[in-house]
Amino acid sequence: MSGCGEDFLMKTGYQHKESLRDQRSVYIDGGLVPDVTVHPAFRQSIDTVCSLYDLAAKPENHALMRCENERGVSINRIWQLPRSHADLVERRRGLEFWSEQHAGFFGRSPDHVASCIAGMYMGLDVFEAADRERARALADFYQHASETDLYLTYVIINPQGELPGAGTAPSHRRIAASIVDHGPEGIVIDGAKMLASGGVMANEVLVTCIQPLGPDEDALAFSAVVPMNAKGLRILSRKSYEEHAGSIFDSPMASRFDENDSVLLFENVTVPWDRVFVFKDRDLCMKQFFATPAHVYQNYQAMIRLKTKLTFLVGLARKITQINGTERFPQVREILGQLAADVGMLDAMVAGMEAKGSLYGEYFIPDHHSLYAAQALTQKLYPRFIEQLRNLAGGGVIMLPSCVEDMENPEMMEWISRTQASPIVDAKTRVKFFKLVWDCIGSEFASRHTQYEMFYAGASFVPRNHSFRTFGWDNALGQVDRMMAEY
Numbered sequence: 001m002s003g004c005g006e007d008f009l010m011k012t013g014y015q016h017k018e019s020l021r022d023q024r025s026v027y028i029d030g031g032l033v034p035d036v037t038v039h040p041a042f043r044q045s046i047d048t049v050c051s052l053y054d055l056a057a058k059p060e061n062h063a064l065m066r067c068e069n070e071r072g073v074s075i076n077r078i079w080q081l082p083r084s085h086a087d088l089v090e091r092r093r094g095l096e097f098w099s100e101q102h103a104g105f106f107g108r109s110p111d112h113v114a115s116c117i118a119g120m121y122m123g124l125d126v127f128e129a130a131d132r133e134r135a136r137a138l139a140d141f142y143q144h145a146s147e148t149d150l151y152l153t154y155v156i157i158n159p160q161g162e163l164p165g166a167g168t169a170p171s172h173r174r175i176a177a178s179i180v181d182h183g184p185e186g187i188v189i190d191g192a193k194m195l196a197s198g199g200v201m202a203n204e205v206l207v208t209c210i211q212p213l214g215p216d217e218d219a220l221a222f223s224a225v226v227p228m229n230a231k232g233l234r235i236l237s238r239k240s241y242e243e244h245a246g247s248i249f250d251s252p253m254a255s256r257f258d259e260n261d262s263v264l265l266f267e268n269v270t271v272p273w274d275r276v277f278v279f280k281d282r283d284l285c286m287k288q289f290f291a292t293p294a295h296v297y298q299n300y301q302a303m304i305r306l307k308t309k310l311t312f313l314v315g316l317a318r319k320i321t322q323i324n325g326t327e328r329f330p331q332v333r334e335i336l337g338q339l340a341a342d343v344g345m346l347d348a349m350v351a352g353m354e355a356k357g358s359l360y361g362e363y364f365i366p367d368h369h370s371l372y373a374a375q376a377l378t379q380k381l382y383p384r385f386i387e388q389l390r391n392l393a394g395g396g397v398i399m400l401p402s403c404v405e406d407m408e409n410p411e412m413m414e415w416i417s418r419t420q421a422s423p424i425v426d427a428k429t430r431v432k433f434f435k436l437v438w439d440c441i442g443s444e445f446a447s448r449h450t451q452y453e454m455f456y457a458g459a460s461f462v463p464r465n466h467s468f469r470t471f472g473w474d475n476a477l478g479q480v481d482r483m484m485a486e487y
Contacts, residue, residue: 010057010066010076011149013050019203020046024229026200026262028237036200041240045258046201049151052098052109065094069146078111079118079146082364088354095304104309105257107302107452108198113152113206116298117142120277122363123292127277130284138277141225145204154206155193155264158220177207177266178219179280186272187222187279196262197452199235202228205264210289213282221285223278224271234265241445249404252436254445261448293365299457300353300366303374306382306453307346313385314339316437320392323430325423335388342381349374369470375463382453389441397438400431407431 017037026033028041036042056065056076067080067090077094080087095111102109120127121142127135145152158176177191193207208223226233242258245251278284289295317339321327327336349370356367390397399419406412407428420427440446457463 010062011053012057013047013052013054016053016151017046017050020201022227022229024235025233026235026237028240029243041237041243042200042260043242044256045242045260048102048106048256049110049201052101053149055101056098061097064097067091069143071143073147075146076114076149078114079142079149081118081122083362084364085354085357088357088364088366092304092350092354095301096308099305099308102257103253103312104305104307105253105449106198106259107305107449107456108153108259109305110149110151110202112298112301112305113154114145115301116154116206116294117145117152119294119297119365120288120292122297122360122365123288123294125361126287126291127284130281130287131279133273134277134279134284137274140274141277150203151198151201152204152206152225153196153198153202154208155196155199156206156208156210157194158209158211159192159194159263174219176209176220177264179222180219180268182279186270187224187276188268188270189222189224189266190268191266193264193266196235196264198259199228199262199264200237200260204228207264207266208278208288209285213285215282218280218282221278221280221282222276223285223288224276226266226269226271226275230269230271232267232269234267236263236265238262241443241448245445247404249432250435251439251443251445253439254443258445293360293363296366296368296371299375300350300371302456303346303350303353303371303378306378307343307350310343310346310382310385313389313440314343316440317389317392319433320389320396320437323422323425323433324392324394324396326392332392335392339385339388342385346374346378346381349377369467369472372463372466372470375457376460376467379454379457379460379463383450386441386446386450389437393434393437393441397434397442400434400438 020037021035024036026036033039033041037046055061065077066074067077069075069079070081077091078098080091082088082091098109098111099106120138124135124139127138144150155177161175174191177189177193179187180190181188189207196202196205199205204225204227206223206225209220213221228235238261240258240260241254242256245255245258248255278288314336318327318336321332321336326332353366353370353374356370357364358367359365401407401412401416407416416431417427420430422430425433438446
């Protein structure tokens with residue numbers, strides 16, 4: 001994909017779907033998947049991703065969803081490098097538009113890791129100070145990925161069974177993916193990484209480590225991009241909620257928005273040098289996220305997505321009370337008011353990240369502490385949000401027909417009409433709505449999302465520590481000292 005200005009054609013859903021028919025090695029339900037685009041475990045979620053590309057490609061959405069890169073090539077706005085507050089806001093509107101299509105339930109949609117790679121590119125000076133060859137590889141990859149609109153996921157966490165210092169004993173084989181060889185062709189990596197959300201439907205994966213590494217763990221200190229169909233790469237999928245969802249009527253979210261999560265197993269996978277950004281450098285492995293805009297930029301995207309998701313959920317909450325006829329109760333309005341305040345808080349915090357943003361070189365990036373403060377708060381907020389929706393719904397999400405076929409039986413439909421009454425909607429609409437609610441708050445798909453929102457940024461101490469290190473302590477302590485000096 002190349003070209004400039006009006007001659008440029010945005011990537012389409014058809015093109016993305018075709019790119020996934022590449023003999024990648026995806027395993028689920030005890031076997032290898034011949035074609036992920038038609039397999040019942042993945043096909044409708046892949047269609048959702050393809051619809052995002054189709055929307056971005058529509059001429060009427062070009063102003064919203066595309067911009068020009070530094071070479072004047074027109075690209076998807078998810079890859080944009082903002083140079084001003086206005087640029088950042090304009091990009092956010094494009095990301096909001098995309099996230100609204102899946103109500104924020106695609107945690108690792110294409111704009112997430114695109115934000116990470118763009119943030120690394122903004123911090124190219126950090127890479128150049130460490131290794132000019134690796135910096136050149138990153139710069140070339142950013143240009144390629146943005147101009148071909150690649151869908152990337154990442155695996156940046158070691159498997160939980162990998163302990164610090166593991167692999168040092170001759171008898172122990174590492175669990176975590178590590179460099180086992182290198183030569184003129186590139187590096188060779190072997191081992192596993194987690195958690196490749198969206199990996200089944202992505203083009204390539206960024207493989208690196210965001211966890212602190214010890215002195216004996218240089219082999220884990222690398223950053224590289226690997227095609228999902230690379231020789232020796234095994235994609236081990238978790239259970240597919242989509243495959244077990246049944247109809248869209250019964251599971252409207254799980255059947256279409258299950259981005260899937262996978263463990264990646266690398267069996268002596270060769271990665272060419274032009275796709276290696278960090279090589280056995282523990283210091284640079286950490287700096288690629290925290291000394292560049294990468295970490296704040298990727299998590300700023302996550303807050304935009306979460307804001308969309310909470311807005312959708314508060315809409316569900318209000319509609320629950322309307323359908324149940326409880327909206328007029330003061331205690332119910334209090335719950336709705338608090339949920340609305342929580343959404344308003346996050347909306348204001350996203351705007352604050354932008355308004356308090358600053359220049360990193362020539363690029364304008366969100367305010368670090370505002371971002372980490374939002375993460376620390378929302379990590380605890382999401383499960384409380386779900387709990388309140390459960391309180392409002394009560395037994396309404398349990399006393400539902402078994403499946404849509406029940407309503408196709410005339411005799412059963414008569415009984416359903418008598419037992420699923422609502423003051424404002426017919427029985428079928430009420431059942432349809434509460435099936436949606438359950439799929440967002442109580443199904444296996446919904447439980448995965450609660451777990452995801454609680455831990456995608458790490459355990460709770462992780463964003464809190466980021467908040468600690470980025471807060472303006474000098475100002476706060478200075479105010480205390482000034483007060484004490486007055487008496």
